[in-house]
Amino acid sequence: MADGTKAVVDTSEADEAALAVALGETSDATPPETARTRSTPDPAEPAEPAEPAAKSGAAAKRDPAEETTPATPATPAAPAEKTAQVEETAPLSTAEIAAELAVGAAALSNAALLLAADHTAAPARSTAATPAEADPDTGSLPVLLPAPLRHSGDKIGGRYRLEECVTQSEAFSSWRAVDEKLRRDVGVHLLAAGHQRARAVLAAAKAGALLNDPRFVQVLDAVQDGELVYVIREWLPGAVDLAQQLADGPMEPYDAYQMVRQVTDAIAAAHRAGQAHLRLTPRCVLRTDSGQYRINGIAVDAALRGLPTEEAALADTRAIGALLYAALTHRWPYPEDRYDLQGLPKDLGCVPPDQVRAGVHKGLAELAARALCAQPPHHLEPITTPEQLAKAIALMPRLRAPEPPALTPPSAFASPATRPAAPPTPPPCYRRTPPRRSSAPSRSARGHPPPRPGSGADAAARW
Incomplete structure (x- = not known):
């Protein structure tokens, strides 16, 4: 070449597109000019040692024009770095170029699939991000995970059947439930296990259960079951x-x-x-x-x-x-x-x-x-x-x-029409009274004989 460098084929990424286009137009036979360009040394370039046949893979035939080319004077040997560079940029055949392009296309396809997978998994990673802390002024819970959606008749823990929703908020819900094992009503608080307050609720429930004071409503159970946290308490109907x-x-x-x-x-x-x-x-x-x-x-x-x-x-x-x-x-x-x-x-x-x-x-x-x-x-x-x-x-x-009000008989406030009728007056009781004794002297005292028994006043008194 005019600048004194040897023309070699470079298989860098910048030339892969041009090589792909050339594959469809270039025949298997290489023109004599191309072969002459590759094999003819430059007069200004020092002579290179012949490459062994084991590295080339096949014996290449010399071009007749190359044999008639006059030999150039011998020059000192090139440095080792230059020889290694020439060996690394040795010309590739058509099959080797096609194989390199196929490997590059497969790598690009794999990279595209990995990129698509990363974009798909991005929302999942953002969902599992660390939740924000609650507002210290109001103490309100952030809307991170909503309250678990449950309906009447659902069972919690395979034992508690939900009956009536008492409280419903964005973070938790409270229910009246039935303990099917002990056949009694209980209160239930439901909370998502992924909520930032779930651990605090479990810790508070367990501490309250250890209080063991009858003046407080007792905590019966506090469990994290998968994605659900529930607290069971006593119910006072x-x-x-x-x-x-x-x-x-x-x-x-x-x-x-x-x-x-x-x-x-x-x-x-x-x-x-x-x-x-x-x-x-x-x-x-x-x-x-x-x-x-x-x-x-x-x-x-x-x-x-x-x-x-x-x-x-x-x-x-x-x-x-x-x-x-x-x-x-x-x-x-x-x-x-x-x-x-x-x-x-x-x-x-x-x-x-x-x-x-x-x-x-x-x-x-x-x-x-x-x-x-x-x-x-x-x-x-x-x-x-x-x-x-x-x-x-x-x-x-x-x-x-306060003293209870004095009890007043109901008859004092009843109207005359509603007063009970007085009981009937019982009939008079007749009693036999003994006869009066006269203060006059008896007949015997006056010289008269006493009356005979069974006659006179005595008989009337007996009857």
Whole structure:
């Protein structure tokens, strides 16, 4: 060539397209010019040693024109690097070029399949991403995995048959179910196992089960079954929650005292055992037929909603104060309306119950203000723990139960038409009376003989 380099065939990727086009137009026989170009050395290039027949694979025939070419003077041997380069870029046959192109096409096909598989698996990887944390201000659960869709009649754990949905939210659902093994009603909370609160709910349920206090609704089971987490609790069919009790109006002072005393003693005992409720509402306080109050959802209700656990003692004390405030005034002590109770005006602040409703028991009103308000009125000392609240209640004089109204005979209020008829007067009782004795002297005394027996007055007296 003009620049003094030898022309060789390069099988790089840039020339594969041109070679593929040339395969269809080039015949098996190589033109003499091409052969001469490949085999004729350049006068300026040093002579290369002959390549052994074992490496070429076949003896190539010399072109007659090549034999008549005058020999060039011998030049010093080329360096080893140049010889190796010439051997690496040796010319390829048509079959070898076709085989290389076929291998390249197969590699491109495999790469395309892998790329498509990566695009298909991308959504699955994004779904399994680490969930975001709950909002620390509101404590609301993120919509990561929705509540498991269940219907009445479905069985959980092969034992609990769902009957009635009590609560349905984006993260969990609560049901009344039937334990087919023990033939009794139970409460069930359902949660997706992939939810970020699933482990906290299981831990809270197991801790609540270890409390073993009859004043709390007992946790019977807490299981993760595949993609489902369920918590089984005791069901009280005849119990009425505090919200239903307040539907008709405020409670009597004695009933409000009994409620706050029992609830405070139970919550204080739970805090001594290392537990806290964290979401004590009128829906969680249940009154049984015997008049005993029982508390539902200790720690579990807060875990289901992702509520913070900081300042647990203060949170439970404020909740008890809100319960007593609502029981005395029939108003919710916050601006929003909750539990079928009307809230207080926003600009009113924290005022004692006796300023909201007349006739409220003064001792209970001060107790509610101390437990609920950060700065109670009348320079009262605030109460910040359930233990302090229990001691304050114990120092109060006991309230007596109201006396039952006197029973009045129903006949006093009955109309004359409805009064029962008087019984008939019995007939008079006739009694035989003895005869009178005359004060006159007897006949014998006057000289007359006595009458004969069976005659006269004696006979009449006998008859």
